Amino acid sequence: MNTPVATTPFDSVETILNFADPTQKLAYMDDAVKGNAKIRTIPYPVKIHNARLSAADFTLEKNAFTLVKMTSAVSDFTDLENVRQVYFEEVVNVIKQHTNATHVVVFGEQLRGGSEGGVARVRTPAMNVHVDYDTPTAHAIAEHLVPENDRQRLLNGRWMIINVWRPIKPVQRHPLTVLDGSTIDRNDQHLCKLLATRSGVSPAFGFNISYNEQQRWYYYPAMQPDEMLLFKLVDSDAEAVQWAGHSAFDDPTSAADAPARESLEVRTIAFIPNP
Template sequence: MNQSIAPADIKVAALPASGSIFASLNFIRRQAEKPVLHSSALTGGAPRFFFETESRPVAIADMRPLAKRFTLDRQGFALLCRPIAVTDLTDDAAVASLYIPEVEALLRRQLGASRVIAFDTTRRSDSKEGAANPDGQRGPATRVHVDYTVKSGPQRLRDLLGESEAERLLRSGTRVAQVNVWRPIRGPVRRAPLALADAATLRAEDLIATDQVFPDRTGEIYHLAYHPAQRWYYAPQMTPDEVLLIKGWDSLEDGRARFTPHSAVTLPNTPADAPPRESIEVRTLAIFE
């Protein structure tokens, strides 16, 4: 699973959109100074954004007809059917004792990773109250973003494994990938699903590094500037038996997908009585030794 992938092989993944809907996504506007985001942990409430965004209508295609052809190393995301044993994903104890080990085992099998480390779990809901988490209520992210950058991906590795072990892995050329595992808590999802950009259609210059300020540190994420070449996909009516794998960073620079922009999206003609979207995401590091 750690083989080199030629850029020519990657580009075939820029597959044509079919069954598209048109919906608006929020992109960052370019600016002279580095954008800054104050996190909810810092503000004690809603995050604060020190940059402008713009809403752009884009075609978002149903990924299901192409799901068997989509991979993390090409598009940067994959849709899988993987039922789970845990029955209550709102139970912190059950998530910690049952779901997290399932997620780590899933990625070891699916990706061929030697080690998988789950390090963060977040529930989200687009209800008025948001979803309950140990650190507060959380709603969907509504700006197109990537969770890590060329700077913050390696830093997360250092934070989790320590400077010495992280440098050993990176110096040896060992591949490390940050992968989010996103699953509905209830379904089918009829409101605020995820829209994901095909990584094979991205330009590096459209990924805008943004400081994310916490009480004790400053991290970095990417926001995405709009470009008409970008192709977008979503999985309609996802159920709790399905999971999206989303790549946030890859240490290898061999032509494979490294960053996957994504955002919640409001679909046209969403029924007024559609229940809130409730989801859970687990952030992981997959190590390939």
């Protein structure tokens, strides 16, 4: 259910998102060495709707994203060891609450912060529209992370890869926008090879997303540290709503001196066995 913590008078904002150039046959992304990335993008003006003011109840099943309110026991999210020991278990519980999963694996933690006073030695916000994994890579991740003692039962059931994104401090700059998964066309997806990956799987591929006027974009203004944005990347049910493309963006309502965004994202795989 939507969690109206911070409000804004704007029903939407107009901004520019960097979409994939559909003529590029294969893009390359490298989390480790940015200079190896080869991604051609085309900027398009886009209206991003304020999800806090929407009458819709956004869910993972209907839209491939939802907002969750959860205060963490972790006080310092830059302490990644504590994050793995405490926050991962909190995330497991949240994912189980919002799916029918009986087993959840958390992986791929990533701190992000801007260069101007943000978290040191972490990646800056990603400013191009993308989905982290394609279907074959997601299948490989499921096989890689499934517990050995329950392998056949879990792999034969439904599973989904869900990102969990939360700010470390209130977001005043470069918020995250997410695509309503019910509005994406498969022709909008363009393969991107991942030269470095947090999944433990290689080779790995994701998608960059090209512009389509039918797409509908949302964000939660002024997200707070006790809020989590869940968005579904891949679902083993091919008919299910998925492919929640996402990107940071320049918010025209942000103050010129707004502090850099600081956030933590983790990826999860939720296994839902057959009855």
